[in-house]
Amino acid sequence: MAPFLDHVDDEETTSNKSRVTVIGSGNWGSVAAKLIASNTLKLPSFHEEVKMWVFEETLPSGEKLSAVVNETNENVKYLPGIKLGKNVVADPDLEHAVRDSDMLVFVTPHQFMEGICKTIVGKIRKDAQAISLVKGMEVKKDGPCMVSAIISEKLGINCCVLMGANIANEIAEEKFSEATVGYRENKKTAEKWVQLFNTPFFSVSPVQDVEGVELCGTLKNVVAIAAGFVDGLEMGNNTKAAIMRIGLIEMKAFSKLLFGSVKDNTFFESCGVADLITTCLGGRNRKCAEAFVKNDGKKSFDELEAEMLQGQKLQGVLTAKEVYEVLSDRGWLELFPLFATVHEICVGRLPPTAIVKNIVHTSPAPFIMELCSTPPNEAIM
Ligand SMILES: NC(=O)C1=CN([C@@H]2O[C@H](COP(=O)(O)OP(=O)(O)OC[C@H]3O[C@@H](n4cnc5c(N)ncnc54)[C@H](O)[C@@H]3O)[C@@H](O)[C@H]2O)C=CC1
Numbered sequence: 001m002a003p004f005l006d007h008v009d010d011e012e013t014t015s016n017k018s019r020v021t022v023i024g025s026g027n028w029g030s031v032a033a034k035l036i037a038s039n040t041l042k043l044p045s046f047h048e049e050v051k052m053w054v055f056e057e058t059l060p061s062g063e064k065l066s067a068v069v070n071e072t073n074e075n076v077k078y079l080p081g082i083k084l085g086k087n088v089v090a091d092p093d094l095e096h097a098v099r100d101s102d103m104l105v106f107v108t109p110h111q112f113m114e115g116i117c118k119t120i121v122g123k124i125r126k127d128a129q130a131i132s133l134v135k136g137m138e139v140k141k142d143g144p145c146m147v148s149a150i151i152s153e154k155l156g157i158n159c160c161v162l163m164g165a166n167i168a169n170e171i172a173e174e175k176f177s178e179a180t181v182g183y184r185e186n187k188k189t190a191e192k193w194v195q196l197f198n199t200p201f202f203s204v205s206p207v208q209d210v211e212g213v214e215l216c217g218t219l220k221n222v223v224a225i226a227a228g229f230v231d232g233l234e235m236g237n238n239t240k241a242a243i244m245r246i247g248l249i250e251m252k253a254f255s256k257l258l259f260g261s262v263k264d265n266t267f268f269e270s271c272g273v274a275d276l277i278t279t280c281l282g283g284r285n286r287k288c289a290e291a292f293v294k295n296d297g298k299k300s301f302d303e304l305e306a307e308m309l310q311g312q313k314l315q316g317v318l319t320a321k322e323v324y325e326v327l328s329d330r331g332w333l334e335l336f337p338l339f340a341t342v343h344e345i346c347v348g349r350l351p352p353t354a355i356v357k358n359i360v361h362t363s364p365a366p367f368i369m370e371l372c373s374t375p376p377n378e379a380i381m
């Protein structure tokens with residue numbers, strides 16, 4: 001059992017300190033807990049213990065994952081070989097894990113976020129603040145809804161976002177990377193999140209653009225699938241660079257069409273071009289898309305995910321479907337050939353070679369190029 005489970009707080013010394021719960025314990029969730037736990041030990045404004053909600057599962061040994069995390073201080077399934085810090089306490093009970101915390105860090109695959117929010121409605125502190133590290137969105141009847149908006153609307157709390165060029169395993173090994181915190185109005189809250197995450201090897205900057213930061217993190221996963229197709233077709237680096245360039249243009253245009261407030265500079269932050277590059281080079285979406293092509297489409301993405309990722313989840317295939325729904329609903333399919341083609345290939349309606357035929361030989365539409373250089377607030381159609 002983790003020593004912190006037995007720890008009894010001295011009310012006088014801890015009552016004003018912020019308590020943090022990490023909601024999620026996958027690959028990035030575990031690394032996020034590790035980063036945060038290294039800081040709460042040093043920063044007097046935070047309670048040392050960091051709770052981490054674990055979606056409970058039984059390991060092949062018959063043991064429960066949360067118990068093993070607490071015994072070994074390691075997430076043996078999603079982040080093997082890395083100690084999380086003794087002040088990380090795994091908790092399989094979601095309501096219990098969030099009950100006392102005023103800083104909630106959401107980091108699960110996006111498809112589970114609605115259910116998680118439903119479970120904790122009315123069960124969290126009224127003064128809680130949230131941050132979402134989740135890369136993805138939902139498409140509802142009245143249009144797309146970012147994960148930060150789901151959190152804010154369902155739970156009635158403010159929600160910042162943290163996105164960036166953050167392959168989790170590299171950060172776990174303390175290799176340098178940057179990240180971007182997107183905030184809405186309250187810079188002080190953003191600075192508190194920056195303080196909680198920032199380390200000498202994890203450099204975090206705040207940007208007043210929640211939607212821009214979140215859409216960068218979400219949409220780059222679709223471009224990463226396209227990059228993986230190019231790798232599977234063995235087209236080389238120049239073709240992949242072309243895909244990344246066109247992908248970035250579509251990311252920016254789509255973001256600006258959805259939210260007129262999105263800022264151009266956000267695409268030059270870690271959450272923008274840097275995350276696009278790292279994911280297209282070394283991410284799970286790229287890897288599975290390459291395998292999809294190498295298997296001649298005979299294995300579905302679900303099969304490849306299960307075989308290659310051992311419980312970790314892809315976000316790009318589902319996001320491509322969600323983006324496609326928005327494009328077809330709004331009559332924008334022809335404006336975004338890369339996004340549309342990725343989905344068509346994923347569902348088997350087009351062959352992987354379409355990524356080159358349909359995209360690389362077709363420059364982005366003049367309207368899209370123009371939109372990319374339109375100042376914020378003038379971009380809504
Ligand atoms: N892994 C990475 O390098 C990075 C991931 N992200 C983003 O972070 C988010 C979380 O990803 P990871 O931590 O990597 O997770 P993961 O993909 O490594 O693991 C999947 C997680 O989902 C949980 N899960 C499975 N079924 C569930 C259910 N029904 N309800 C709730 N949880 C369930 C599993 O227990 C596990 O914790 C994603 O949006 C991802 O795009 C962002 C930056 C880097």
Ligand SMILES: O=C(CO)COP(=O)(O)O
Pocket residue numbers: 135164165166167168224275278279282283284285286314315
């Ligand atoms: O978001 C990521 C890096 O910033 C990780 O991307 P993948 O999910 O493709 O591994």
